[in-house]
Amino acid sequence: MKKIFIVFLFLSTLLNAQKKVDLSYYLPKNVTYNQNIPTPQSVIGHEVGEWHITHDKLVEYMKVLAKSSDRITLENRGKTYEDRPLLLLTISSPENHQNIENIRKIHIDGTNDASVDVANNPIVVYQGFSIHGNEPSGSNAALAVAYYLAAAQGSEIDDLLKNTVILFDPSFNPDGLQRFAYWANTNRSKNINPDPNDREYSEIWPRGRTNHYQFDMNRDWLPVQLPESTARIASFHKWLPNILTDHHEMGSNSSFFFQPGIPSRTNPLTPQMNQDLTREIGTYHAKALDKIGSLYYSEESFDDFYYGKGSTFPDINGGIGILFEQGSSRGHAQETINGVLTFPYTIRNQFTAALSTLEAARKMRVKILKYQQDFYEEARNTGSKKAIVFGDEKDGAKSFHLAEVMKKQQIKIHELKADFTENGKTFKKGYSYVVPMNQKNQRLIKAMFDVRKTFKDSLFYDVSAWTFNHAFGLDYAENISLSKAGNEITDLKMNAGNVSSKSEYGYLMPWNEFYTPKALNTILQKGLRAKVSMKNFTNGGTAYEYGTIFIPVQNQKLNAEEMHQFLNKVVTESHVKIMGVNTGLNDGIDLGSNNFRNITKPKVAMLVGDGVAGNDSGEIWHLLDQRFDMAISRLDTKDFRRMEIAKYTHIVIPSSGLEKSAVEKLKTWVQNGGILIGYKNTARWLSSNKMMNLEFDSSKSDTIKDVSFEDRSLQSGAQVIGGAIFEAKVDRSHPINFGYKNDKIALFRNSTMFVKADKRSYNNPIQYTSNPLLSGYISKENAKVIKNTVPFKVQRMGSGRVIIFTDNTNFRAFWFGTNKLLMNAIFFGDHM
Known part of the structure; x- marks a missing residue:
């Protein structure tokens, strides 16, 4: 009898896992919908959660929705490495859309001036989904959330859209989402099998978590090195959202997590009020999840320490970042310790949390707007009247790339007025940058260059240090007089490369610049011979260090004129300097010395x-x-x-x-x-x-005694x-x-x-x-x-x-x- 019961239970569970759901499974009850707004199924050809949404179909639906609704405008902010569009929907009332740029400016004014009354401003909420492509319930939920925001009718949705500007990012990671959707869909059976051993639930390498170059993009909000991040950060700083949500998944045997994380693992630079507001917002998530009977937890497992994550980055920028983690079906349905976890169930939880966020934003609007205003007012009042400086007197490219990050983060930087030396390090004009600390984003600057060796907690969800001057390998000084600063840089450009002069003898390329490997590889791939110096030397009064590259002119496949033209192209593309020399006689090793070693063309x-x-x-x-x-x-x-x-x-x-x-x-x-x-x-x-x-x-x-x-x-x-x-x-x-x-x-x-x-x-x-x-x-x-x-x-x-x-x-x-x-x-x- 016991065996019969177990078989019956398994079959009933299996049938439940394969039970089809329609859009009403996700949507709130007792809400009417505009029949002129197309449902996801009418565009993508299947119900939400029946198949994993591919990015092309997700884009198609968002485009159709934007054309059909006067609540939505659509922006393509660029492309991924695989040429997929990086879409952003702006969702608000039709009346707000008529005045959207003015609303944005008034919102930013409230962060710049404490005397501005923000009580009547709309709150700005950035909702982003599935930055890890194989955590797909977020982007699949985005279909239903976008439909709800476009089609729902009634006083509640009208009030929400009147008082809220929603920046809606349906896929943080288009390339990864597409990769995972392909895997899950091509391994889906007609009779869905929730056996965790089934191939559907075990992706092949490198899996869909990452982008094209296998980066975890939820670590790039602060350093901003990827095209997806560049677009996202530009939108963030354009609007300075009050709340940003980041929808993820975790292990299949887990339930649903929302922030705050573990209190002792919050970065000390984050104000306590941020965590208090996050906790209050959490009560809205709890109430909504209670209503549909979903299990959840908070203040465990995750932290708010590294500012390069989507849920933590807003915390150092006057906003509130919220991480959602849903136990993952990793396919269409999977057996777990909590029963069979279906893909639609995971989508419904993400949908519910997206709406509870908007409900919290609506109800807490004035309180959260005032918090952001106070955040920047306090930052201005506590900002130092000094500056920091960073650079490398022999490598302009590394310095440029850090300056580039700071410009993306809307941090004001200045050129150096003149060369100077501090703590034994020389900061050279054109190779160094000055960053005044009496500016709006001084807290973000502190976070980027933070040095910390003592901690409340000894566990970290991610890295415990990312100090940017160390990461970029640059000389750095703080508490520098603002008198060292030259003009503010509005149009940042990398130093141009050049060939000093045409030579009939040879060319020397110092190895200090970041892009010298690019230049050398181009030279070697052209079939030219090059040598590397194993010792220091001086030629024509100029000192050259270990690693200097020597390109002789004679006995090469290019003649002297062709080589000069070719090297001019090389330096233009690689931003390095190459010196033409007229003699091989040096102070130190000569250019014909065996201490110049041949370099092999690498494969x-x-x-x-x-x-x-x-x-x-x-x-x-x-x-x-x-x-x-x-x-x-x-x-x-x-x-x-x-x-x-x-x-x-x-x-x-x-x-x-x-x-x-x-x-x-x-x-x-x-x-x-x-x-x-x-x-x-x-x-x-x-x-x-x-x-x-x-x-x-x-x-x-x-050695720790008495560990429980x-x-x-x-x-x-x-x-x-x-x-x-x-x-x-x-x-x-x-x-x-x-x-x-x-x-x-x-x-x-x-x-x-x-x-x-x-x-x-x-x-x-x-x-x-x-x-x-x-x-x-x-x-x-x-x-x-x-x-x-x-x-x-x-x-x-x-x-x-x-x-x-x-x-x-x-x-x-x-x-x-x-x-x-x-x-x-x-x-x-x-x-x-």
Whole structure:
């Protein structure tokens, strides 16, 4: 009898999982709808939740809706890397749309002037969905939410639209959403099978979470390195929304989460009132979810610390960010500890939270508007009358790219009036920028350059440090007199490159500038010969450092005139300076010296696929492809065993290892001259397979007495380095450090892999100092272990080299300060 009951229960659950729903399943009861507004099904051809919405159909519906409703205007703000549009709908009453620009200006005026009465202003709510593409209930709910806002009738919706401007972003991540929808739909059965083992619920690598280059875009709100983020941040600062919602998914066995997160993990720069208002808004979510019987929780699991997330970024910009996390069906229906979780059920919860947000905004409108006004008034009153300055006297591009981020974030920056020196660092006009602190966004400036080494909590949902001057590898000074500032920069431009003069002898290119690898690659791909200097020298009264590139004129495939024209094109595209020289006689090594080593034209490959960290590999792909215009072959791990790899000069393994059968193949390739570059846990794999001789130091745990059963996971979590910044000393004569002007470097680290230093100091060209923590969290015991360890090793194997980095040098595309380490490993690895 028991077995019969279990079978019946399973069948009834299965039938329930396959039960079709219509639009009324999502919509509020007792509301009438304008029949002239098309439903999603009438445009996309299926009911919301029946199939996973593809981005093209989502766009199609939003366009039709905008044409059909006088409550909606549609804006295309740009394109993704895969050429998908980045849409934004502005939703409000027809009367507000007639005056929308004036409403926007009045709203911004309220943040600029405390005397402006904001009580009669509409509140601005930015609603964004599915920044992780394989967390699709958000974007699928956007179909129903947009329909409701366009078609619902009655006094409540009229009051909402009169007093609210809704910035509606139906897909934060078009490329990832499309990738996941394709997977879920192509693996959907007619008879939906909720078995978690079914292929539908296990995406293939790299999965749909990320964008085209495999970036987690919910980490890019502050550094703004991606086109999707650039469009989003422009909209944010144009309107300064009072509330921003970010709709996500989490593990299938979870329920529904809304903020606040864990109170002790809120960034100290966030005002307490922000959290109080977030908590009050939460009561509206609770009431709405109670009404439909959905489980939920708050003030657990998630935090508000890193300002690069969508739910935290508004908190440092006078708004209130709200994270929603829905337990994911990861397909159309899946068995969980809470029963069969259907895709429509997940959509309904997201829909409900979207509407409860708008209800809270309507009811709390004046209170939230006043909070934003007070936020900026306090910021102006507490702003310093001083300034900060950042730059690199030999690398204008890195400085430019940080200035570019600040301009995107609506921060005022000035050129330097004249060169000056502070704390032993020279700040050069054209290579440095001044940022006054007496400006509206001074809190955001503080957040970008924040240095923090003590924390209320030792657990972090994301990184604990992101200090921008360290990330960009720039010299930095604060409390600088405003007299150092020149004109405010309104039209930011990168320094132009140039060739000093035509030469019949040769050209010298210093390696300091960020884009010199791009220039060198273009030169080598043209078939020209180039050499790298292993020592310092002076030519014609100009001093040149380690890593200077020499391009001789004679015995090349281009004649002197053709080479001059070609190099002029190179410097225009790469913003570097190349000097024509008339003699090979130097003070120091001469240009014909054997201390100028030939550079091999690189042909780079990288392992991707199962077992490879998708974010890490995507960041390398993006760096080479987008920043340096270098072709990179991505080799899938499942096919590697049968590939011919002799044609590659370099193979990069980002945080992974291969099966045993590949070891001998790689060993032979390296011994024949290949350069193998491994990251993170690849170091242990290389060591265990005797491709490197490494000695590791074990991470240590802090001794904490009387830990309760409840807190046992907190103790272990506190030993993790979730993301912090550490100082290392560098040997600038070693090829791995070519192009760096300082004898110290700031390194990002999010691992507890510690490699012991070699007894011979020259084999430790990058070594952590005895007190290396610059910013972020590390446990007390691991702070002792990391001292004087090394984050980089290179060893010879036959004619080739094996190189490892213990941590990511290309983190999230904004760690410009260490990008050149990888490029040095590529171009100069055979000289290490």
